Amino acid sequence: MARRALPTVAVVALLALLPISAHADDTPGVPSGTPVSTPVVPAETPADTPDSTPPSTPPAETPAPPATEEPTSTPTGTPTDQPTGQPTTQPSLAAEALAISLDQPATTWEDRPMTFTGKLNNGATNWYLSLWQALPSGWTLRGATQSTTGGAYKITYTPTGPIRTTFRVVVGPKFYGTPAMSPARIGTAQDRRIVITKPAASYVALTGVAVTGTTVPAQPGLEVVLQDLLGSGAWRWLTSVKTDAKGNFRLPFPDNFPSSRSVRVVSRGVPATAVEVSASAYVVVKAGLNPKVYAVAASMVPKTYRAGCPVGPSSLRLLTMNHWGFDGLLHKGELIVRDAAVQKMITVWTANLNAKFPIRRMTRVDVFGGSDVRAMEADNTSMFNCRQVTGDPYSLSPHSYGYAIDINTVENPYLAANGVWYPKNGLAYRTRTPARPGMLFAGSTLTKALDAQGYFWGARWAKPDYQHFEPK
Structure with a gap:
């Protein structure tokens, strides 16, 4: 639905009623990286609180917040009633509606930063911009920043697991009622993992039995640990090696006695959030003369x-x-x-x-x-x-x-x-x-x-x- 411009007088009145410093207080979960200074924020479009929770699937288009009446004008710049010390010079948008762009983020791997960039079409600086991710439970805040020269911005977010979901950037600290919202973009973080080569049905003792595999993506020089599952349910450290230049590994398996046990490979020497654990495999070693x-x-x-x-x-x-x-x-x-x-x-x-x-x-x-x-x-x-x-x-x-x-x-x-x-x-x-x-x-x-x-x-x-x- 097309938006109608909000009268400048209404913007000034709303901003005077809602101090900028209240935005952070009203928005729990703002990441620690959010700037501590309070930038100038355009007034929110008058809107009622949504009657229902956001849809369980990411919307394909910008969700229209419920409102009793359509906005009739677009903010033309920073209101004149500003707190002391805030920027006073902003470009004017007399005819063009306020808009914010969002570039397509590059595909990355889980536990690696995803970077979101774009700009405000009015070129405003020091405007508060927030990044939101669509989850089944609703839109979730993932980061925030301030616009810089020419209205440009950059926000980073590090997913803790593989994802392929919708992201948007909005003006201000709230998703619903924002004066401007970016187009939806799909952000993809691929699954980093350790893959074990499927073992043979069984091995003869003392034949150099080993658990082999690779890291995806290839991570050369990564320390990986071979563990076996004890009867108590605990995993025991057996041996460790570092991956080669192609991210491959070969972990010697104890083969000087018959045994049948579940094993797995775990990365070591990385932050706890980046530890990878392979699927388990079953290794069988049998006694044999092997002449x-x-x-x-x-x-x-x-x-x-x-x-x-x-x-x-x-x-x-x-x-x-x-x-x-x-x-x-x-x-x-x-x-x-x-x-x-x-x-x-x-x-x-x-x-x-x-x-x-x-x-x-x-x-x-x-x-x-x-x-x-x-x-x-x-x-x-x-x-x-x-x-x-x-x-x-x-x-x-x-x-x-x-x-x-x-x-x-x-x-x-x-x-x-x-x-x-x-x-x-x-x-x-x-x-x-x-x-x-x-x-x-x-x-x-x-x-x-x-x-x-x-x-x-x-x-x-x-x-x-x-x-x-x-x-x-």
Whole structure:
């Protein structure tokens, strides 16, 4: 509906009745950024209080406030009855109706400022302008400022969540009854979020399980935290990393034991209002042998192989696999084994993993300089080592062929041909009772699995060797 100009006398009379300082008092919720000085405010168009609450959806056009009669004229400038100290020079609008423009605000992200700009068509300065957002509950004040040179203004508002709603700027501190209102503009703040890549149905332990994802928009250098959900309902911090140049992240997931748990990723080091929490994901880790077989080069066995040994590197294989440790966690071990025995070892150690029999350590003897004694004292489980029999320098050890295996050497010591028990830190285990973790017996899963593969257990010799198995 077209507005008719309000007579200048009426404007002066209304302004004299309503002091400018009352505007702030009558308008709760004015943001802290509102100027504290009281600018000159054009008189409000006479209007009754609306009979009903504003519409639940943003109006497409400027809502017309209820009024008993139409305005008949438009303010032509600042009234002459002004409080002391207020601006006294304002442009005149003798023929043109008072209007205020509102530029289309740029799309932003939640928790980032949205900027609203425009100008008064009369070029007035120091006029009080307020920003309003349409919500289902009605129009809500979002900010205020004063017009500057040429009637220009700028108001910023930071939404706390994603939005796509209507905004208007009005003259004065009240939405209804304002003498001028801007066109409606749609303000959009997109959802900033952390997105987790959907995990696989399950993972095998010790395979480098990780929770990956990205930030939207890309936020390089942002610290993100991986959390898991406890039975109490609380979220526990597991680990944290910083996003890369493209906002991507990779958070290592504890995969040294079987587990199934809900996880999420949370941003850290940002204001509380800017913290983002991803959707939760479910990660499943299962125990598995995960055997890998590799060729062996001479450089891999520098201390356990030398020219003249009965088996060369080309006939050996490096077998890596998972095993249970004494700490109740899964560990990755390695054996240098004869090529023809690889499949037998995989069968044996699969059975052992399922039985959860603990292994202290499993690594090549080269780590110990090729010394069988040092390897035994370290409680190491191993196979290939081209050497003489410990305690008998005249015999070649069965380990020289890559078939024999020693297991948990401290918990399973042996009596050498020279009558000495090895290793010295395993003497407490010469007596086989009581049974303790890591000790082998005839009924042990490992013993039975090796026997099924054609191995003989050294514990049955006259000089018992509880750690040793070799082909029959």
